[in-house]
Amino acid sequence: MMNRLRFFRNKKGQATTEVVLLFPLFVIFILFIIKVAGLLILNQKMNIAASYAARRFSLQSHETTFYAKTWDKRYLVPKTEEKIKEYLGMKNQGMKKFLNLRDFKLQVDPSNTWTKITLIAYMNPIRIRFLCNYNKDRVCGRDSNCLRGYAVICETGGQIKIVRHAGHNERPAPYERPNV
Numbered sequence: 001m002m003n004r005l006r007f008f009r010n011k012k013g014q015a016t017t018e019v020v021l022l023f024p025l026f027v028i029f030i031l032f033i034i035k036v037a038g039l040l041i042l043n044q045k046m047n048i049a050a051s052y053a054a055r056r057f058s059l060q061s062h063e064t065t066f067y068a069k070t071w072d073k074r075y076l077v078p079k080t081e082e083k084i085k086e087y088l089g090m091k092n093q094g095m096k097k098f099l100n101l102r103d104f105k106l107q108v109d110p111s112n113t114w115t116k117i118t119l120i121a122y123m124n125p126i127r128i129r130f131l132c133n134y135n136k137d138r139v140c141g142r143d144s145n146c147l148r149g150y151a152v153i154c155e156t157g158g159q160i161k162i163v164r165h166a167g168h169n170e171r172p173a174p175y176e177r178p179n180v
Helices: 002-010 018-059 065-067 072-088 093-098 136-140 144-155
Strands: 100-110 114-124 158-167
Touching: 018 072, 018 100, 018 114, 018 158, 065 072, 072 100, 136 144
Parallel strands: none
Antiparallel strands: 100 114, 114 158
16 A cells, blocks of 8 residues: 555656646636626626615605605615615725726606616626637627627627616505594
8 A cells, every 4th residue: 555655656746838838728717707707796786776776766756746856856866876886886996897887877767657767787898808809700700699799898898777667655554543
């Protein structure tokens, strides 16, 4: 048994040239996976923020036009947008750079039955260098999905748009004793 262990100890280790040549490829691959995971994280955070905004508008918005045009527009929309920006990481420069965030917009469109809440996050292009070095016409040909993906990764960036619908405030009215 001991002779076998000595046999393994005397052998040289892995060739360093293989490690040196493959290490940069592994690093590039890991960075690519991290960037894609960042997009998935942003999409998930946007869905959670949209649910939060829909619930908040469902509970705190007003049905009367006076309050809907004053309090809802001046207070509820900006405060909700501020909370969502903080949650998405727009105020943290490291998170903003990691998720490639450029801008964020919250749109509220009240109607008679539903309030349509739209969250739009605008992103900078990811610019993964080894993907953006090639001509998009040679890479994609005429595939429209490929051209759109190339534009998001290398040229213009993209946007993530989430739409939620919130019902009106349907809390029961407090009980009032009838006058006899």
